Amino acid sequence: MQDQLSQTFAALADPTRRAILAHLSQGEANVSDLAKPFLKDMSLPAITKHLKVLEKAGLVTKTRDAQWRPCKLNGEALKTASDWMEQYRQYWEESFDRLDAYLKTVTAKKKATAKGKKNGRKK
Amino acid sequence: MQDQLSQTFAALADPTRRAILAHLSQGEANVSDLAKPFLKDMSLPAITKHLKVLEKAGLVTKTRDAQWRPCKLNGEALKTASDWMEQYRQYWEESFDRLDAYLKTVTAKKKATAKGKKNGRKK
DNA sequence: TGGTTAATTAACTTATAGGTTAAATATAAA
DNA sequence: TTTATATTTAACCTATAAGTTAATTAACCA
Structure with missing residues (x-):
């Protein structure tokens, strides 16, 4: 397993994931909301994986609400990266x-x- | 070929490369200078490759001086990433x-x- | 000319990132 | 109790990242 900062930068190094973060900057959203703009280009499991990368990097927090998984942006990891820069x-x-x-x-x-x-x- | 911002973040997602940037923040250095702290852990060609990643990401500029290749930090790419954040x-x-x-x-x-x-x- | 130093290139290995489809799980709703 | 909805997991494929060793290029020096 890599160090946290490397994981954060790696998570940011993908346009799909950055778009997901942009979406989340508009407020909480669940997985299928986040997936919708990408379903022409990739499958739902692909989005699940992207979200897992974002979670492990500490950029996104996923909670539970019945069968939904509301996601929200987590600023701390971004701050760590920003501080490094x-x-x-x-x-x-x-x-x-x-x-x-x-x-x-x-x-x-x-x-x-x-x-x-x-x-x-x-x- | 990926977009520039993705390449920049990807380049930053490696501790060896971040250490190289840190070294370059102290001033110009050629390849073997930059490699020295890592030669216990990896070969010179590995460093050549890391530098190529940093160059393609626009983070480092390499010039020529006889058989040496002085490298210097290039702030612009970092600014682009920082602006995104x-x-x-x-x-x-x-x-x-x-x-x-x-x-x-x-x-x-x-x-x-x-x-x-x-x-x-x-x- | 030949040797030394600096760096790159080539060819290769291994691990992992990022995608797929199909099946499984979990909750709600009928 | 079944069916529909939301999401994840499993198993797999392919490209590429990151390293290796050995060979090659390029410039200087004696």
Whole structure:
């Protein structure tokens, strides 16, 4: 079994599953509601499997109501993933970008030199 | 070939690749630099493959310098993924959470009853 | 020229993701 | 008690992800 963060990203790496999450962002829905937009393209058991992936990733919570299985979005796992990405924000925000990248490079070079390791990079 | 966002999330769904990104956040590095921490666990060609996944996902850019291949982090793909997640922020930020979920449910019900219109929501 | 270093490619193995159809389960409704 | 509805499970198929080892390419160096 993989670590939770890997499972979360893996769950998000499928357009069907992201569409299911989008649907759930409109509110609770049961399995056949969620399946309906996809039944032209795939079977109901396929959706059951997608939901299982989303559940294991912690992105969706499934409860019981008679023969229905109401599903709802679970924000926590998304937050974990978002927090992980947050540490890279500086790398996509302009202006800072080049300066920071430069500073990081300098630091890296200093470290390499201090350790007495040649680092094979020129310029 | 998959859509870009799926490829990005798939690339992030592996701890080795996330560690490579973390390394690159400290500055440029070539393939063997990046491989070093993993050579106890896997071969160099394995790292080559991981880098290829990261490149295709747009997360890493590889250039040439003699026989070396300096790699650097590319923030844009991360931003795309982060932007996608952003739309769910409300689902992991407390206080809003329950109220908003409730409102969404009400809206969904009304839609079902009124057989109404499309909703294209944003923000 | 030949040797060394850096990295990739090729060919292969194994596990798993994502789909299928058919059968099974669970609850409600008639 | 049977039938209908909602969903899951089982068994299976196929493509691909992730690793391996061995061979190959490319550039530099002596």
